[in-house]
Amino acid sequence: xxxxxxxxxxxxxxxxxxxxxxxxxxxxxxxxxxxxxxxxxxxxxxxxxxxxxxxxxxxxxxxxxxxxxxxxxxxxxxxxxxxxxxxxxxxxxxxx
Ligand SMILES: [Ca+2]
Numbered sequence: 197x198x199x200x201x202x203x204x205x206x207x208x209x210x211x212x213x214x215x216x217x218x219x220x221x222x223x224x225x226x227x228x229x230x231x232x233x234x235x236x237x238x239x240x241x242x243x244x245x246x247x248x249x250x251x252x253x254x255x256x257x258x259x260x261x262x263x264x265x266x267x268x269x270x271x272x273x274x275x276x277x278x279x280x281x282x283x284x285x286x287x288x289x290x291x292x
Contacts, residue, residue: 218270227264230254241277 204212221236222228228236230251237250244253257269 214274218267222267225264227262227266228270229264233257233265 217236217240218228219226221232223232233254234245234250237253238245244250253273254265257265257273259269259272
């Protein structure tokens with residue numbers, strides 16, 4: 197096996213930072229309460245922190261109506277954000 201230490205890729209780092217941001221806000225129970233979610237949105241996704249926006253997002257993400265957003269629920273938001281980002285990148289870089 198190749199023992200050379202590989203540098204983490206940009207994708208690796210991006211995913212790791214996402215997981216760390218979730219974990220830091222979710223705490224020991226690995227779930228975001230509404231207050232924790234709103235704090236994460238305000239700090240990491242300021243574009244979504246308009247009046248009532250975080251509440252609406254939370255309601256949409258809490259699929260099982262448990263009152264908290266777990267990691268599988270959270271990554272649905274990340275997927276949607278990635279999609280929107282991709283549309284912007286396509287416009288900037290040009291697509292056929
Ligand atoms: Ca939930």
